[in-house]
Amino acid sequence: MKKNLIPLLFLIGISISGFAQDTKAMKLWYNAPSGKVWENALPIGNGFQAAMVYGNVEKEIFQLNEHTVWSGSPNRNDNPNALGALDSVRKLIFEGEYKAAENMANQRIITKKSHGQMFQPVGNLELTFTGHENYSNYYRELDIEHATSKTSYTVDGVTYTREAFTSFPDRVMIIRLSTDKPGTLSFSAALTTQHVKQQIKVNGNNELSLWGTTSDHEGIEGKVEFNALSRIKTDGGNMTPTDNSVDIKNANSVTIFVSIASNFNNYNDISGDENQRAKDYLDKAFNKNFEDMKAAHIKAYQKYFNRVTLDLGSTEASKLPTNERLNNFRNTSDPSFVSLYYQFGRYLLISSSQPGGQPANLQGIWNGNMKPAWDSKYTININTEMNYWPAEKTNLSEMHEPLLKMIMELSETGKETAKVMYGANGWMAHHNTDIWRITGPLDGSFWGIWNGGGGWLSQHLWEHYLYTGDKTYLESAYSAIKGAAEFYADFLVEHPTYKWLVVAPGNSPENAPKEHQGASITAGSTMDNQIVFDVFSATINAAEILGKDKAFVEKLKNMKKRLPPMHIGKHNQIQEWLDDVDDPNDNHRHISHLYGLYPSNQISPYSNPKLFAAAKNTLLHRGDVSTGWSMGWKVNWWAKMQDGNHAYKLIQNQLMPLGTVRGGGGTYNNLFDAHPPFQIDGNFGCTSGITEMIMQSSDGAVHLLPALPDNFDKGTVGGLLTRGGFEITNMVWENSKLVSVEIKSNLGGNLRLRTPNEIKSKAGKKIKKASGENPNGFFMVNDIATPIISEASTIEPLELKPTYLYDLPTKKGKSYTFVVK
Template sequence: MLRPPLLLLLFLSLAAKAQQPLTLWYTNPAEKWTDALPLGNGRLGAMVFGGVGQERLQFNETTLWTGRPRPYARPGAAQQLPQLRQLLAQGKQAEAEALAAAHFMGLKDHEEGYEPLKAAWLQKVKAVGAPQALAATGWQLISIPTPNGWEAAGLDGLDGAVWFRTSFELPAAWAGKDLTLSLGRIRDQDLTYVNGQLIGSDEGISKKRRYRVPTAALKAGRNEVLIQVINYYDKGGLIGVKEQQPVFVAYPEGADPATGVALSPAWQYWVQDREPPLTPTFQASYQPFGDVLLDFAPANTPFSTRHYERRLDLQQAKVLTVYNLAGTAFTREFFASYPRNAIVGRLLANGKGLITFKARFGSPHQSRKTYRVDDHTLALAVQVRDGVLRGVSYLRVAARNGKVTVTDQQLQVEGADEVTLYLTAATNYESYQKTDADPEKRAAETMRGVSGQRFDKLLQEHLRDYQPQFNAYSLDLGHTPNEQLPTDERILKFSPTTDPALLALYQQYGRYLLIASSRPGGQPANLQGLWNESLTPSWGSKYTTNINLQMNYWPAEMLGLSACTAPLFGLIGEAAEAGKVTAKEHYNAGGWMLHHNTDLWRGTAPINASNHGIWVTGAAWLTQPVWEHYQFTQDKEFLRQHYPVMKQASQFFLDFLVRDARTGWLISTPSNSPEHGGLVAGPTMDHQIIRDLFKTTSAAAEVLGVDAELRQQLQEKARQLAPNQIGKHGQLQEWLEDKDDPQDTHRHVSHLWGVFPGTDIPWADQKTTQAARTSLTQRGDEGTGWSLAWKVNLWARLRDGNHALHILENLLSPAETGSGSERGGVYRNLFDAHPPFQIDGNFGGAAGMAEMLLQSHAGYLDVLPALPAAWPAGEVRGLRARGGFVVSLRWQAGKLTGLEIKSESGQPCEVRYGDKKLTLNTKAGKTYKLNGELQPL
């Protein structure tokens, strides 16, 4: 079959882009990871950079983590429970936190025997002083500060002892004066020298290093600063400080730091020792796998290209890069195939024999090797430093004409007409309890299933799998000229009125990301979905269960992606097994429970610190998606299968709750209002979640016709739980005590869980609803990305569409400011910024937009409950509602004009729009059409 000339393909693709709103596109290659475009099939993820001289695909496999199967719960921790409760009842929070820190937190990996190893290692590295460091060879340049750790400056995965050196010029007028050397914050420990004299040492990321430099240590002219930085785990380096006062300056003691002299920006570093003993860690971290690097010859710069464009087509889940170089038009296409568990690419040029490049693997793992598999395949093998998991990736090339050669280091293609690339990867992970799989065999088997297949055939197979899910939903909020701008320019110029289509694109991008990062057979979407480039990702890129994991799945049911929840339910089932041990060892309770984080190995014990790690309602919250899935699908067999996790979560609280001596209410203690206010007795959020858990477990039991006695017990206990309370500022109290600060703008709004995503504060309870509104107003309209997303949903549930849209506008603000700092918003590739990148804001924002258009949590379809004035006209098709309904609707001039409701399970359906109501006795499979007055058509 003859192919159309590539220039014609390029023209057609550019024309299609102008007509296709569901596209992210750019006129320059990605400069950094948050510019690159994501692909994923639920198991493999890749970030495509679109470079001209070099293409980079940074890729992940969803089961490559640190850690290993091991015990997480601390045996006998429950012995401390009575004393912890007593201390909290007596108002002795600090004492309770100290006791919990010492005897109640979960077990760390490598905890036993660590301190002697650490002491010996420290003695060894500190034996090297300034003279020996200065005499060392191999000093290299580095850019300082490194706000996100020295990993961001090319030292990814480095733990150990590293020396840094720079200098400053001493003004003659300062002769005889003592100075202050300001270095900001350092990870973790430093020994700082000036002209070879130790002038200060400290440890801890929160401590700002300002050291006195005695005049005796100074000399006229140039003064050398030498810093030994010792880092044990996670990120390291000189990270600066977030404050107005200058850092990396020297100034006379007592003087204004702004009058100081800056340290030379020509910093150098020397790695002294990169093998500290493995630091004890509570939980594991998600890891990158590697990079596929395509080096093109000659390696021209982007400035020599014409008509450059890269884009992500959401409807095809495909990344395309096109450009003209020296008169030749080049095209690259990549997609992630779920049916074949592979990433597939194609390289084209508009002439014969014009494709020449070298392909190689890179990886940040210290333990890695590449090797030739056969005359078309190169392999990468990696082993995580801290853990039992290893992985193998295969890269295979099929070239039409031309020459292919493979060595142990690279794969070379010369003079080909067309090239197809196939990438597979696998690990030895079997389950959270087993790691005895053969990654080489897995990668090879997967490659055999995809290699040799034509690109077009694989693409069509991919589209048949992907498009039925993605195309089940559509949203049109209107169109403006800004829609034709590149995506990064649209973000900079965004407002809801100038570019409403960017919001529609953002919601659809959230749906795309969920399909890409959560498919049956894979792991659930973690804090970064399944994309991660760092060995030390923020918060381990784990599953944070005090909101973030749950938020990842908020849009699934409403936006037609119910199938994407399968990995979540897999995690819940496994965590329920692991959580039984934690319930017993830490609380002497039955059932199962989970604290505020879990990982690949399903750790459920408290982690990090006692002031926020002891939070007991993670399992209870994770039963909500189970009940939601049943409500949306009416799948009784699914409910029957997963009812035990609801029942056992309820059983834990039947055993755990205690009666408060002061009020007589049942309360949750010890616990925490997530990451706010320390260890307490009776946080409001706990009681809201537990009430909902008891209600939904009772309802599920009734649906299934089981456990009548348990239902009665749960209903009785729910009535005895501490109720929502309104405080002295008119706010909904976050704690049992009335101690909220109306000036507090903390990112968590945990006590509003009963508004969203819970149902503990119904709209009909206007008094409590108003108190929740007051609390939300007091917390403000700013925040990290996921916090903004939660506020969108809350304002939607409070039926204030204009306020919800205002928060959405903040959520879509540029994350990267001109000063180089970051804030909550979006990066150039529309990834959510915590900052740094966290995917939950993308998912939460997508869900919030759906809540503005339709709500069904109260037992009826509430149509356009929070429509903002800036969306005067629009159409949405394929919204899902509880009861098994698929809803499409249209509006003009801010008023509903048409409504279609398809009943998938034949349930009764009450519809409300404003003050209008209609009840339909539906039949399964039938669609009901109504006008704007809710009159049948």
């Protein structure tokens, strides 16, 4: 009988150092094909080339992507009319005429050119098998421990097996087809595409070629030319070319090599030779042995993946197929499902973001639509940043490189935007960008007037330094960090009523109070203030480390004192705007004014407890169920609130089938995050949040087990990184208490530990109780202004769980073990 097309995934635990290895622990597996549903297919990728593997029996589909295949061509989208309108827009804002200000911004500030280009698919490799309608013993898997996929099934007593991977060292996709009976492998291979400007042909007896040019979009001519080459090698049988396919008959096994390249060199240069590049990758790989290539691929991948291990335990629920686990997760205890989802996020980051490639976009590197949702661009008012939250702390610092490079490029293109549109020095970007590194405002002023994209992104440059301690890198990134501060130093304007320096025009991304006539445009939104605070602080700190720009540092210190403090409003909430107009019934997906809680560290339970309590009220007002990425962010916030059970509740909401809760996101069958539609940021956000539940290092110390839920009462983890270059090589806990932890110091310096219970050095070395500021500069917390609290507020600090704080001087390269006292 032909099987139905409902996929069943079987996810089993996670292997862990010190525990028995389970060979099936990190596999997603199904007992049915994907059918026609893209979100059922399985993602593979090497940061440059990617595919969605459908696992269909009669017509197998490998949907192909390449990281530089974008619509359009080099372009800018600044609006030079903005500068002349800036004072008028500000005047309207300060007079409370928000709608009029928004209308003027739409006319004079928002771009009249491209609103961003589209990440587009290359096409499909399709393998057609005749006579395979009736099959049994169907199985397919994605092995995230080895970054390989496999499909197998039986027809007429013959078992057919397909393996596929996108090689990290060889930069090609390899597909191996085999059977357990010689001479029974027959199929037809063809390349297809949705592109209008394309040419598909057969080269010789064994090679398919798909050449194309990307789409024109919004007045920008598509000039990215790409070539996909598929070359076939058989063991036995014969190959016959047709006009647009290659037919294979009676082979023992077949290996297919797929190479894709474009003419893209960088955001301002598309003079490359896509044909020669694709041929070169293919030629270098084609004569290699399949098993040797597979072994080299796995080795290159596991260099990154194996750095972190996680075991949260398992229950009987882990024995069920994953669609049942997904359906049951909110109502059962299944901690190993969380472990797998956590490592799946790391798998996706490794597979979609490699040094030298493009950063992971809204869909990572996987997209099957010519016109994807939101163009699958880089939305930099949250989504792009969220993609990289796991990078440093889950020991994938190298995967951060594509984003860091993009930020450096934006710091160049954004200079002209700052000068032409706002008369400012430095650089800036609005809420969206693309492969062409546009920095102008798009999508209308409700969204696009926000100008904090450059400021927020610049914090990733600083964060990379805080984790690596690489001063040579900091020197190279300093101009971009400083440039973000230079923009704000020129752009900030004095508020006529409060006399603070504010961002105007600005907004709190994608939200608006009713009292502002439904317009989002404002002056001095809380998120804007928090971002400027971080930009100034990072620049001051970096300049002092490098011994640079003393006069500019003094200027920033003085300006920082004039930024608006955070406000606690009449509903005991952190105000989103300068005015106390928050609606406690507002369930908006963006909670941008909690940027200061996470990813920033301006709201601390220890140094500003009333703000911390107000942050909890804000979260409670907004509610839990939301779009997928929003729930991912909330996992991090509740972890920062040290409320593990509430963070776990958000994970349960995230790991539910799409459509389970009205108005909310969830997870697709292939574990992709559902906004909906698919956005990869929710996957990365949740992986980050799970890390924050287990370990935090942003509030002056390495905080171990800050937010364990009841479901994680015992477990082990290894490989997590902290600020200051400390690596938690192995940590064990039971009954929600720390049992032992081994920490390696990669940079030396003071190690300050915050723990849930008393510990001692296993080696007998004295560890003293800590007090005052951490002398390790990587853990410096910048003092914030005293918050302003509404007279109507009754806010009181929360009762915190007791913790113990220790200091231990460490030496570079040495490891230190602590055990329960």
